[in-house]
Amino acid sequence: MAHGHPDYGAGAPTTTIYTIQDMAELAARLGSIVTFDRRGNVILLDDFESGIEGWEVDSSPAGYAVSWSPERHRGGGFSLKLVTNDTEDAYAGVYKGYPYPKPSRLGFEVSFIYGEYIKYFEFKNDVRDSTDQYMAYVRFVPDTNRWQYWSLAEAWVNLSPAYDLMQLQRIFHTIKLVVDMTTGKYVHLIVDDHTFDMSGLSMWTASAPGNPVLYTTIHAYTRSNDAAYTYVDDFIATINEP
Numbered sequence: 041m042a043h044g045h046p047d048y049g050a051g052a053p054t055t056t057i058y059t060i061q062d063m064a065e066l067a068a069r070l071g072s073i074v075t076f077d078r079r080g081n082v083i084l085l086d087d088f089e090s091g092i093e094g095w096e097v098d099s100s101p102a103g104y105a106v107s108w109s110p111e112r113h114r115g116g117g118f119s120l121k122l123v124t125n126d127t128e129d130a131y132a133g134v135y136k137g138y139p140y141p142k143p144s145r146l147g148f149e150v151s152f153i154y155g156e157y158i159k160y161f162e163f164k165n166d167v168r169d170s171t172d173q174y175m176a177y178v179r180f181v182p183d184t185n186r187w188q189y190w191s192l193a194e195a196w197v198n199l200s201p202a203y204d205l206m207q208l209q210r211i212f213h214t215i216k217l218v219v220d221m222t223t224g225k226y227v228h229l230i231v232d233d234h235t236f237d238m239s240g241l242s243m244w245t246a247s248a249p250g251n252p253v254l255y256t257t258i259h260a261y262t263r264s265n266d267a268a269y270t271y272v273d274d275f276i277a278t279i280n281e282p
Contacts, residue, residue, distance in 0.1 A: 073115055073274040076214045077230060080147045080278030084138050087274055089116045095134035098257060101125050104132040114151045114212040114273040123269045124262040129159070132268075133259035138277070140167060140252035145227060145281035148176065148256060149216040153271040154205045158182055159263035161270060164190075166255040167221060173248035176219045178229055180205065183263070187231060192242040199229065199236045212273060218281045219243060227281070 064078045073087045086094060092108045099106060103125035113119045122132040148165045162179040177190035185204040188196040205213050218227040224245060226238035254277065262268035 071115070074276055076149065076151075077147075077216050080145070080218075080281040082276060083141055083279055084277040085275065086136075087116050088113075088118050088120050088272075092120050092134070095120070095136045097133075098135050098259070099124070099132040101127065101130055103127075104130065106132055106134060109271060112153060112210060112212075112271040112273075114214075119271045119273040121269065121271050122258070122260045124157075124260060124267050126262070126265055126267040128264055129261060130267075131259045131261045133162075133257060134272075135255055135257040136275075137253055137255050140169060140254045141279055143169065143221040144279045145218055145220045145222075146176075146254075147216055147218045147276070147278035147281045149214065149274070149276040149278075150258065150272060151212040151214040151274045152258075153209065153212055154180075154182070154207045155209070155260070155269040155271070156207070157262050157264060157266040157268035158270065159261040159268065160259070162257070162259040162261070163215060163217065164255075164257040164259070165217065165219075166257075167219070168248050168250060168253050168255075169221065170252045171247070171249060173246050174219070174221070174224060174243045175245070176217060176226065176243055178215070178217055182207075187229060187236060189226060189229070189238065189241065190244055192244055194244055199238070203231055203234050203236075205232075212271070214274075216276075 105123040109121035124130040124132045165176040167174040185202040187199045191197045216230040226241045229236040260270045
C-alpha cells in the first residue's frame, strides 16, 4: 500500500507558507493557552479572560485583595491578581473544584509573576478518588530559591537543585506538576526550562470517602510587614499525561 501525500498535496514545495500537520500547533497558532507543555488531554483551562468568578476566595486576614486585573497578563488581556494583608504570613489566594474523570497521570499547570515580598507561592492540588485524598502540593521559597513538595511525612521537602526565578513585574513563570494516580506518586515538576524528577516520591494520602473531585488552590504568602503580590494566569488541568 502506498504511503505519503500526492505531489500536489501537503508534501508539495511551498513558498512563504508552511503546511501544518500537527493539530496542537494549529491550536497554538489560533491562540490556545496550551503552549508551554502540550502533553496530556485537557479537562479544564482558565485564561481569566471572562473574569475570576469561577474561583472561590481563600485569604486571611482581612485587608487582602483578590481581583480581576488588566495590569498584567501572560496572554489575552486579563489575569488574576492576589495581594496579601501587610502582616507577616498573611496570605491571599483562591481555590476551585472540578470533577475527577478517572485514574491516570494528571497534570496541573499555572503561570505567575514572582512579585515583591513573597515568602511562599503555593500550588496545591487535592485529588479525591471516592476512597482517599491525595495531596499534590508544591511551593516556591524565594529566600532559599528552593522548590518544595508536600511529602508522605506531612512536611515540606526541598527539591534539588535550587532554582531561582527572575523577579520582574512583567515576567510570567510557568510551572506544571504531574502526578500518577495509579501509583499515588509524583512524576515531575516543570519550572520554566527545568524539570525536577519526582518519580518515586509519594503523595501524602488520607482516607476521604465521598464523591470523586479535584481541588486546586493557589496561595501567595508575605514574608514581612509588607503586602506581597502576584498575578496568576492560564491555569490548565490534564489527564493521560505520558
